[in-house]
Amino acid sequence: MSSIAGTHVRPRDAAAVAEVLRARLGRVRLHGSGSRQQRLEPVPGALALDLTGLATIDRLDAPDQTCSVDCGVTRAQLDDALRPHRLELPCPGDGTLGGLFASDPIGAAAPGGQSPRSLLLGMDALLADGTPFKSGARVVKSVAGFDVHKLLVGSEGRLFVATRLHLRLKPLPRARVAFANQALDREAALRLLQQLRELPHGLQSLQLLRVAGGGGGWNVRGAIAGRANFVAATLRALSLQESDAHPVLHLEAPAGGEVLAGLALPSALPRLLAGLPTDAPFLWHGGGRFETTLPVANATDRALAALASAGGHARIVAAAIGRRGLGTPIDAGHRSIADRLKHALDPHDVLC
Numbered sequence: 001m002s003s004i005a006g007t008h009v010r011p012r013d014a015a016a017v018a019e020v021l022r023a024r025l026g027r028v029r030l031h032g033s034g035s036r037q038q039r040l041e042p043v044p045g046a047l048a049l050d051l052t053g054l055a056t057i058d059r060l061d062a063p064d065q066t067c068s069v070d071c072g073v074t075r076a077q078l079d080d081a082l083r084p085h086r087l088e089l090p091c092p093g094d095g096t097l098g099g100l101f102a103s104d105p106i107g108a109a110a111p112g113g114q115s116p117r118s119l120l121l122g123m124d125a126l127l128a129d130g131t132p133f134k135s136g137a138r139v140v141k142s143v144a145g146f147d148v149h150k151l152l153v154g155s156e157g158r159l160f161v162a163t164r165l166h167l168r169l170k171p172l173p174r175a176r177v178a179f180a181n182q183a184l185d186r187e188a189a190l191r192l193l194q195q196l197r198e199l200p201h202g203l204q205s206l207q208l209l210r211v212a213g214g215g216g217g218w219n220v221r222g223a224i225a226g227r228a229n230f231v232a233a234t235l236r237a238l239s240l241q242e243s244d245a246h247p248v249l250h251l252e253a254p255a256g257g258e259v260l261a262g263l264a265l266p267s268a269l270p271r272l273l274a275g276l277p278t279d280a281p282f283l284w285h286g287g288g289r290f291e292t293t294l295p296v297a298n299a300t301d302r303a304l305a306a307l308a309s310a311g312g313h314a315r316i317v318a319a320a321i322g323r324r325g326l327g328t329p330i331d332a333g334h335r336s337i338a339d340r341l342k343h344a345l346d347p348h349d350v351l352c
Helices: 014-022 075-085 097-103 148-152 186-197 228-237 266-274 297-309 332-345
Strands: 028-031 047-050 057-061 066-070 120-126 132-136 161-168 175-184 203-210 218-226 258-263 282-285 289-294 313-318
Touching: 014 047, 014 120, 014 161, 057 075, 066 075, 075 097, 097 161, 120 148, 132 148, 175 186, 175 228, 186 203, 186 218, 186 266, 218 228, 258 297, 266 297, 289 297, 297 313
Parallel strands: 028 047
Antiparallel strands: 057 066, 066 161, 120 132, 120 161, 175 218, 203 218, 203 282, 258 289, 258 313, 282 289
């Protein structure tokens, strides 16, 4: 194991991670590549347990379309390994795979699409006291006990430490074309969004985007996949404009501003947008996750109130200390279940 330097340690394997946890060095914050750390509430004095040293692709079974990877393997590493086999991990996101699955910041890319939850077959993991356990399986067809591994998705590393993930893969589509219809008014953008969501198949990703300095105009972006003639016909039928632009995964906070992230159904979008400043940057992914940036705290508070009345949920993920983590009210039943899970899996509140 790498030596502990101040409040940071980088173990080289799962056994070394267990050793750190058994040493009971206080509260522990799990780290990957760091791409999402700034979106978590800071915990002063917590030990940063850096998992990027666990970076082995242990198994790649191309015929079975599954793989087993350490939590510190990056999305780029896995993509490079899968490309020669014409396979992909069919969900958006970047950073380490442990961080991507633990945060699930984007969800499904399109209606009915794959998400980290649906792609996680099993895992090897450690409880907060260093006790090892396994959940799920390495293969698709299995009835191997309770789906405890599904609790990883969205846990942000606060329930247990997943050291190895067993993942489902998919074949690369025969053809895939990205599109971006830009400078639309809001009604036209929402109308196109609805038309795309009604496609029976082929929609691989979908975004509604308003960028800073865009004059209030809306972009509808995404990708269509399938047979080449089907892709071409769909682009023509909906007047979609081909584009080589990379998808926007997250928004950055303006100087002195805040980022609000949450979940909103398509039916709630008009009410949500009505509660935002008319020029506020906004990003909505096809599975329902959204982000918006607000210039000042008062604007964020008004947006949270509008979202709560529209039946959506959100929290502040980028802001000054003391504001980060604030959000819409959490259902009492939801809170009770979350607290009981935390107590059962991490009774001493080590992972934070």
